[in-house]
Amino acid sequence: MKTDLKLNVLSVGNTSTGSRSLPSQFAEPIRPDLVKRAVEAIQGNTRQQHGSKKEAGQRHSAKLSRRRRDYKTSYGHGISRVPRKILTKRGTHFSWVGAVAPGCVGGRRAHPPKPIKIWAKKINDTERRKAIRSALAATLVKTLVAQRGHHVPPQYPFLLENKFEAIAKTRDVIEALEKLGFNDELNRSSEKILHAGRARRRGRGTRRKKGPLFVVSNTCSLIHAVQNIPGVDVVPVHQLNVSLLAPGAHIGRLTLFTEGAIERLEKEKLFMQEYKNLHPPVPPAPQSPASHSKLQNPSNTQKQSQPTQQKTQQPSALQPQKKVSPTKAPSTKSKPASQMTLTQLTK
Template sequence: MKATILKLDGTKGKSIDIPLVFSEEIRPDLIRRAFHAVTSRRYQPKGADPMAGFRTTAASWGTGGGMSRIPRTKAGPKRKGRSAKGRRYRSKGRWFPAAGRGAIIPGTVGGRQAHPPKSCKILIKKINTKELDKAMRSAIASTAVPELVKGRGHSIGDITLPLVVDDTFMSLEKTKVVKETLSAIGLSAELERTSKRSIRAGIGKLRGRKYRTKTGPLLVVPSSEEKQPILKAARNVPGVTAVSVNELDMDMLAPGSHAGRLTIWTESAIKDLQRRFE
């Protein structure tokens, strides 16, 4: 299987052989499992206070009074008998005396939660190493299938996949030049698609993530000790993620467990990929 290298001006260059990893069988089920296993490592345990709902003066009135034996709150200091109202609470526009109000048990108004979240819950999902490796190879192979890439919503036009660019692409130092180069190789419609932001629906807009940006191309460069200039230049392009071959994971190749992300490989990254999955 061969791929044609594109130059910075969009013209076609020489053809190279691509690794056999691009011929791997595509397994959406494995990709989904691997994605959830990788992303679950970022989960943080959470749980309710063990004493939540128990910090009250409520106690059962016992039997013989013709009332249920649920714990009921007390009126308060220096308040006795039928006139003991103590604190009051508001429900459906009306005020009710808090004395005698049910508490502690889950079935009462203001009682404790029946099944609160527990910090001892196991959040991390496991996956076998061989299955994770096969899922990675399958996710890489899906980047060369036009039907899957278009199915994710990417605008690629008539671009031939896998998309491989010349190594001079790694020397770009300006974000403006990166946008112009991506437009020259035929991704102007993709950049226009990812440049639009939408306001998140829900309470998340109040928690530091008000805007949503669509996922754009993934730019892969070879692994080296020195940082490539393109990694910093492409950082401000909306939707674009620039990483090295060693940094590839399921969250980048298949965001949301959906395979087929539009991926731009450099010529050296293809060779590095062959050494990693040989």
């Protein structure tokens, strides 16, 4: 199924080579809420569980008594009821320092992160595919792409010819993007942004902004040629996800599709309800002629049916046998006259 929307196909030299209509995946209504749910599911599934040690901050013996006239008591000293550890003592005089409590030096945290927390999130396949289609539709809206911060050329959106997939050098990719009008976009994604605070000490002191995304039909040389360009990503069309189309759950990433990617998207009906599995189950192995003949002539393999004989249950030695009383013969003793009827008396 195709839509009424048509895009121009541009060559490596920024010349139009024709136009092509887009499949129905790009006609999906834009749903930022679904896109956000799908991105949060991806981020949650890739997050590692972490937490502090259970005994951290509680390794001191800081037990005190609160009763008067008791040994090692804090009653009457005019101090708070915080757990305290003993530094020095002399008789009944103690030198205490607060411990264990969250407000003390070296104490535990009030609500530390738990390693048993489950970060993974689930999302229905139907909802996930709908979110991908919604993110695909948002890549064609020029205003949304510009609001996200991209420097969009005037002819956007457009498609790329399949020759882009054959580019093998990074220098050639940069030259092609500059001819298409992405000079400002490449400069924007190449800048480093410094983080403030402790992030610099933890290996995440800098970040870059996301640049263009290339969507190709399959694994090609363009994937390796783009690896050294900061902010630019390449992905085969069947491996698309919401995190690439909408980084940080912000829809409208600048995306460039090749003709082969659009053809595969339409032919295989990717991310649709009637999407078919690319790896169907393996069919059973074909049977040999001998087994086939046995199936046709079951009399050769099966025994002829014999009449079944009813088995009489033998009495068990543990169970006592019941005595069967013999059948009584009909008595010939005559009844008394008082019990005989009138017809019997007249005979």
